[in-house]
Amino acid sequence: MEWLNKIINEIDGSRIFLKESDLYAYGFDASIHHAMPDIVIKPKNAEEVEKIVKIANEYRIPVIARGAGTALCGQAVPVHGGILLDMTGMNRIKEINVNDLYCVVEPGVIYASLNEELAKYGFFFPPTPGSGDVCTIGGMIAVNASGARAIKYGATRDYVLGLEVVFPYGRKRLGGTTLKNSSGYQLERIIVGSEGTLGIITEATIRLAPLPEKRAVALLPFNDVIDAGKCVSKIISSGILPSSLEIMDSICIKAVNKAMKLELPEAEALLFIELDGKESEVKEEIEKIKKMFKGIEFTDDEKEMQKLWKGRKGILPSLSRYGDDMVSVSLADDMCVPISKIPEAINEFQKIAKKYGIIVGTYGHAGDGNLHTKFLLNPRDEKSWKNAERAVDEIYKTVKKLGGLASGEHGIGITKAPWMDEDAETMEKIKKAIDPNNIMNPGKMMQWKRSIISHLRYK
């Protein structure tokens, strides 16, 4: 193949992977989907990415960017084959500038590694995705990732000041390094959440936030999900802005206790409340919350806090150990509803699960209305998948009825494509203008027209 030879001439052979097993391994992310690329390239700089995209555009070959492969909806799965770019080789932190409150990174920098470096200066990049120990900044930008601390600190999009992106027509710089910018279209923003369908991010300028002086965490069990929801509303409406307010239902509690042996209280629902800020402020807020909820105890012990967080962060994979022949699969994984609708949503999801004879665990960021449901099913049973697909549809209809959105922080990819909320026609027009040959991660989001249970990785 001519295009392949051209690429091989441009890139060092040690960073090109063509063998079957390697291509197979690269065909997975953390979703239910799998497909093999024709070639994997691990570029070392933006110039190489530019060369590869130019050749791909000339020969109409799909190009898919991949960070750590932790995406949950198939964003990095090359459903039309083509060139998979493993961006983890571009992992330099180029600049940390605390005077101007920004840092410049390559897309393959690991979230936790960046925060480790920033902590030396007393700063951090706050979005806190659950996969933060392993995921890359490029991947976070591509799906507008966030996590437990979004209620106070926002999502990735709130920190992207500037980007360098390789489009099919060339490498461009978008946005800048200043905190404010009214200097034209906010083009860097259109890349956030674009899931590699417009261009490849080769550099990001990220806004920094000062690390809080103090953190404290409390765990509050409830015998009724409705009461947990009332508690969330009471805290939010009191004017306290927790750095995190997380909820997990009884199925998740059981799963975490079983897989991780953490001994969380067996209740109908658990709330994690995290406060952060100046020591005096945190103390004051603890007192306020203690007056609202008798018996609540906060801990500021680092080890104890880490243990509590471990339970919350481990829900998703722990659900895989819930039942004997059932495993946890990523379906309907991060819907967003108005904060006050959380208890209703959880109860509705349980009813839907019962109706279709499947088990659904619900947990998430109660403080910002972003819920996660995880489906437990027998992955080798086709009927299970069909039932799950119908249940997903009903769950999303319920979400819309409650005034919510299909995805809060994981993105659309394949698995949520039919329920995407953004205007598909406008998105398609933008994509056509930027990528007329449709080489950038084709077939995803508004372009996915098939069932969500195709290209399944489970056999």
Next chain:
Amino acid sequence: MEIYDEILCCTACGFCKKPYYSYRFAQKESDFPKGKIMIAYGLINGEIKEDMNLVRILQDCSLCRRCEEDCPSNIKIAEIINGARYKLKNLLPEHKKIYENFQKYDNIFGEENFSYGDGKNAFFMGCLVKKEMKDVIISLFDRIGEDIKIISQCCGYPLRKIGINFKKKKLEDYEKIIFSCPNGMIEFNEYKPIHISQFFSNCSFKRDGKNYIYHDSAFLGRYLKIYEEPREIIKKIGNLVEFKENRKMARWCGGEIEYKIAFPEKADELAKYLAKEAKEKNATIVTSSPHCYSHLKDYDAIDLTQLIEEKLKNF
């Protein structure tokens, strides 16, 4: 365990990549545990064919279980990878050699075995112990005057790790069977093996006040859960210093013989990493497995057996 079911439980979250980020040699997806799990999956369900690249990928793991500590689903990653190796038809050339030696000489290095002394207790001297510290062992047991028979044989466990099945050996009945190599202890688990650190844990030792940094062997630690006895002995001799990652979070040093012969460069990288930290902490590394010792001996390192032999005061 049916490894296919175990693989299905894996959500492919990728958290197992965490300890590998600092391993500079993780070049591609199949270098990470997740990649190997998925390749095992493809091999079993027939989506990919066995070739030498696949064999290398699956053999390029020590089964040290460090990544399992970061797996929130408690997936038995080492068992999956080892299970997949049993399904392979081909061996790496380096592994073929040790298998042939094992079949021919009952010693993976092709060296002659022996036995020494007699008694109600036994010391099992595996291939690597014999190679590295035969005289130290003989001198140690001569000194304490215990009735101990030293049996030199190959336990074969390194071969099991690379996916070779063979008939389990039988040992004679002894009151106690002492090992300094965790590989043999795992292979002969039903004989209630005791580690040399457990055998000498109540003894007194000459103090030298030096800094010793204890390296937890993955197999003595994460497999056999022996963490404290070696430390107790070291504390009686000098100052016990710890690696940043220790006990169940300890890094593997690169020393398992079957890994090191097939992937020498990667094994050296891992050793350098530990040696650097030990040097920064101004401490001599103490190993508790001949696999670790033979790999780290070019740095400032001593095996616990040697330390016991040198410093033992009263038995």
